[in-house]
Amino acid sequence: MGGFLAAIFMRGIPVLQIPTTLLAQVDAAIGGKTGVNLAIGKNLIGSFHQPMAVLIDPGLLGTLPEREYRAGLWEIVKAGVIHEPALFRYLAERSAAVLGREHHAEDRIIADSVRMKAEVVSADEREGDLRRILNFRPHLRPRPGGRDPVHPLFCTARPSPGACGPRSTWPK
Numbered sequence: 001m002g003g004f005l006a007a008i009f010m011r012g013i014p015v016l017q018i019p020t021t022l023l024a025q026v027d028a029a030i031g032g033k034t035g036v037n038l039a040i041g042k043n044l045i046g047s048f049h050q051p052m053a054v055l056i057d058p059g060l061l062g063t064l065p066e067r068e069y070r071a072g073l074w075e076i077v078k079a080g081v082i083h084e085p086a087l088f089r090y091l092a093e094r095s096a097a098v099l100g101r102e103h104h105a106e107d108r109i110i111a112d113s114v115r116m117k118a119e120v121v122s123a124d125e126r127e128g129d130l131r132r133i134l135n136f137r138p139h140l141r142p143r144p145g146g147r148d149p150v151h152p153l154f155c156t157a158r159p160s161p162g163a164c165g166p167r168s169t170w171p172k
């Protein structure tokens with residue numbers, strides 16, 4: 001929202017992003033996409049407006065609720081799958097450190113994810129072709145009676161495209 005206002009106020013003013021969630025640190029703040037939702041759909045008004053800088057302090061994550069942390073982890077898994085095999089291996093081999101929110105692990109996975117996204121959006125800022133790989137979004141469903149593999153904070157496990165209701169409304 002702040003990025004979008006900076007993009008349109010006086011036809012654009014400089015903006016500095018200081019993301020405080022893991023999701024924003026590895027995804028939302030990187031790449032210059034800004035937008036707001038309309039009642040009829042997500043991100044329907046927006047613009048590309050690159051920030052002057054993105055200041056990421058992993059120390060801010062210390063107060064982040066677990067649910068929000070896991071939502072960010074999902075983006076990091078995605079970065080590993082689509083473009084960073086070493087990151088994916090690290091997540092698999094050091095899952096205890098990652099889920100335990102150990103600082104060295106957080107630093108490593110944030111840096112790798114930011115580098116991946118920055119490389120992709122630098123090569124294709126306006127989503128011509130390469131950047132579309134960032135839209136990779138497999139739909140994971142929890143095993144019957146099991147725990148979610150990742151927390152579907154932003155509809156990764158939605159029942160059908162475009163639908164994102166509360167879990168109680170999902171088809172069995």
Ligand SMILES: NC(=O)c1ccc[n+]([C@@H]2O[C@H](COP(=O)([O-])OP(=O)(O)OC[C@H]3O[C@@H](n4cnc5c(N)ncnc54)[C@H](O)[C@@H]3O)[C@@H](O)[C@H]2O)c1
Pocket residue numbers: 019020021022023024027028029031033034035060061062063064065068
């Ligand atoms: N522009 C893009 O390419 C892009 C990509 C992904 C997501 N998004 C958008 O970004 C938004 C998500 O932003 P966000 O991740 O900053 O979430 P947010 O600002 O909605 O914050 C999520 C929750 O975490 C709390 N919180 C945030 N930081 C905290 C901290 N350090 N300690 C304790 N609590 C904290 C907030 O109060 C809030 O309850 C969504 O609207 C999403 O659609 C944009």
